[in-house]
Amino acid sequence: MSDVVSIDPRSGEVVEVVAVETGPAEVDRLAQAAAAAAQPLDALGRAARGALLRALADALEDRRADIVGVADRETALGTTRLNGELTRTTYQFRLFADVLDEGSYVEAAIDHAGDSPMGPRPDLRRMLVPMGPVAVFGASNFPLAFSVPGGDTASALAAGCPVVVKAHGAHPATSQLVFDVMSAAATAVGAPEGTLAIVHGVDAGARLVQHPAIRAVGFTGSLTGGRAIVELIEARPDPVPFYGELSSLNPVVVTPAAAAERAAEIGRGLGASVTLGAGQFCTKPGLSFVPTGPAGDSLVAEMAGSFAGVDPHVLLSERIALAYAEGIEQLTSTPGLTTVARGDAASGSGYVAAPLLLSAAAGSLPRAAHEELFGPVAVVARYTDETELLTALAELPASLTMTVHTGDEDDELPAAVTRALGDRSGRILFNGYPTGVAVTWAQHHGGPWPSTNTAHTSVGTSAIRRFLRPVAWQSAPQSLLPPELREADPGIPRRIDGVLVLPAGGR
């Protein structure tokens, strides 16, 4: 069995052996334990699962210094960023506890028996119930918020689904530490054995998604990785839902009026957004449309300042560093793309990467500029007029986000840009930057393929819905109904005979 090692990306050296890769028998045992935990975890009810989520948040908070320390050593993302990420992670657990308290998420509906144009209708009651054990694939780029304690895990546990996490190979020590902390906390508050498990290794992950006990898969990662998992799932006798967040270009449009009014501010903002976390955000603005002319020139010059002269960024893993090196080699040799700024060439040990800003004419934008490339690289597409801009936008792939920077003098252009890209975007931003995704009720982090393959992803409260399925009860005795569907007011919003009714006591 191969060792699972933790590498310091600042040096490229192995720091410790974390575990051995999880073998097939152990994967099966963990998946079966998760299956055994499914009914008891559901039976805990919403209040007790809310308490479990809050206990997990508290436990992570208690070990903040240790967790951030290991994660920084293993990812080089810096303690400021990682402290923020842990805060986001614990906030997320507590938000899902609030979602459980509020109770709308079960979508309880009661239609009493009655007549219909098709004849007598039986009593029908419907709500969402947990799907069963969920496999979660941790992402490389957020060792906390999209990994073992991330949105997939939080939303699946909230839904009442046991979770088996496949730890990401780029941060196994962080994954194992966080798992140990969470597992102990879950046991302490009486969660069923098998509620949470972890596996290490690519083969273990493949076996996991094909295990009969696994009822859904959450994934944040590359398009290639996502398609590989889809193939494994489609080969099951019973394909299960796959929720993938895959690839995103995140186009930005700066209108001529915006450039005229705020060239320096927007240029700095874009540069900071592209290079944040060494350019390893799924919402990195990879392609920005900037008008030709002096205002646009100033904007690009300001943006270039973020790219030239900064210290080399450290990437998360050797794999990402190699892909970045290949990618920028391809981009810098693509006809039609001009290098605007390049940071110091990578030197020394570790997974260092020089930031790179390229430019092209929007009217003849090479296809290479449509591809997401992880790391501190971006392309600026210069457009001469609205027609050239809108023609170029029509060719773009779908993304998690689109952004428009507007000026006071703008009239129709922002609406035209939104119309042009809106059908291929999950979040439409005005005068902001797509990195930094707030966790709220109204958030949406998703978009048509290739950004995601489903309506919902792991960010925001609707993430819970991915791990629930509807069940209708017909003419059921009260005693065999879940509490949420009995006649007595359970204190949650319900749709009764077609009318949405808030709980009697209010909230």
Place this chain on the structure above:
Amino acid sequence: MSDVVSIDPRSGEVVEVVAVETGPAEVDRLAQAAAAAAQPLDALGRAARGALLRALADALEDRRADIVGVADRETALGTTRLNGELTRTTYQFRLFADVLDEGSYVEAAIDHAGDSPMGPRPDLRRMLVPMGPVAVFGASNFPLAFSVPGGDTASALAAGCPVVVKAHGAHPATSQLVFDVMSAAATAVGAPEGTLAIVHGVDAGARLVQHPAIRAVGFTGSLTGGRAIVELIEARPDPVPFYGELSSLNPVVVTPAAAAERAAEIGRGLGASVTLGAGQFCTKPGLSFVPTGPAGDSLVAEMAGSFAGVDPHVLLSERIALAYAEGIEQLTSTPGLTTVARGDAASGSGYVAAPLLLSAAAGSLPRAAHEELFGPVAVVARYTDETELLTALAELPASLTMTVHTGDEDDELPAAVTRALGDRSGRILFNGYPTGVAVTWAQHHGGPWPSTNTAHTSVGTSAIRRFLRPVAWQSAPQSLLPPELREADPGIPRRIDGVLVLPAGGR
């Protein structure tokens, strides 16, 4: 180009040539017209789309006699059933118009800008928007309610998505007539050109699901057909959602107490449910668990009465008739399955089928009894005690429905049966029969694979959600927001700063 012919299943003869198979260029033209209709259909808004749906219902009602006549001639389902099906179809259009008026379905949420533990949070507003053109595959067994004017079409149009229907080859004349009626009605109320289209032929269907303009696929049909479409979709550069309702066994459990109390009634009810529509319902109870002993014997004897001696049933198509003949040949020669009753052997012309009731011991139930077989056939599994029953239930595949018949003396058994099968069932019925699926807010018609591949199907109001995707607007000017997300109360339920708020005027 091959002719598309309409066959009379009562004779097996071709009655008319309905059309020619739709060629590739025409498929492309229709898909592109659907794409062009997407923004205008969305822009109509909820009220105008509700009016469109009601106009479609009125138009179908106006041509009731013609439609039912053609459908009966083409499907042999009988005018009583088909009149009921048309009523269900028009009711469904009007129910979706109500869903649009009520407005919850867009899931409008507003989080005003504010502070969070992660720092300042921008204004975020989220709702569901139409996905774009939808391909709908008509089902063989419901020429109206699950075909051109069925739940997929109604819910997609309600969502604001143009629809291209692939007409089912078993009822092309009904499909074309209904399409012509709906298309004229849509034009008359000002629906955008391209809102609704129809194609004929297997190749046209395959080209349709791979067309770039198509953004989702709705399908009701066989597991084999569904998997073939999934393969076509996965070969797209941008796989789109596939919503399939595929295969279902629909197990029924009769407890000893129920058999003791109501043997004759349950036996007759089961027999009627199995043979309804010549056994071609996706909710046909294909496998019933009945206790051994005299009460169970009486029940089975009563059920057998529905199978022996009735006139031969007419199946929908030559394909279904051949599959039925093969299937019952296999079942009657399977060791462990005993023929209890068999209708008159098929004779004469047309797609006639003799009904067949088989029996087995629950403790040694052959796997063949786990397979859905379209047509008037069912298996009764006799159990001696609770352990044998629960062991057999644990082996069953997932289904759209499960049913328990209970008696006054029942204590724990109904709960145990529900626990045993509940995680593999979409609807849990007590003391009823799974055929006849009411269209209501609280209905759910779905279940884990192989019954469906997604949480929602084409029955009930949540069907609309399949054709919607979330979009979040960040810091958007009011003028660029949809009306549902502006500050002014749009008269629909919304979640504002995390709290569900009903419209000011009430409903």
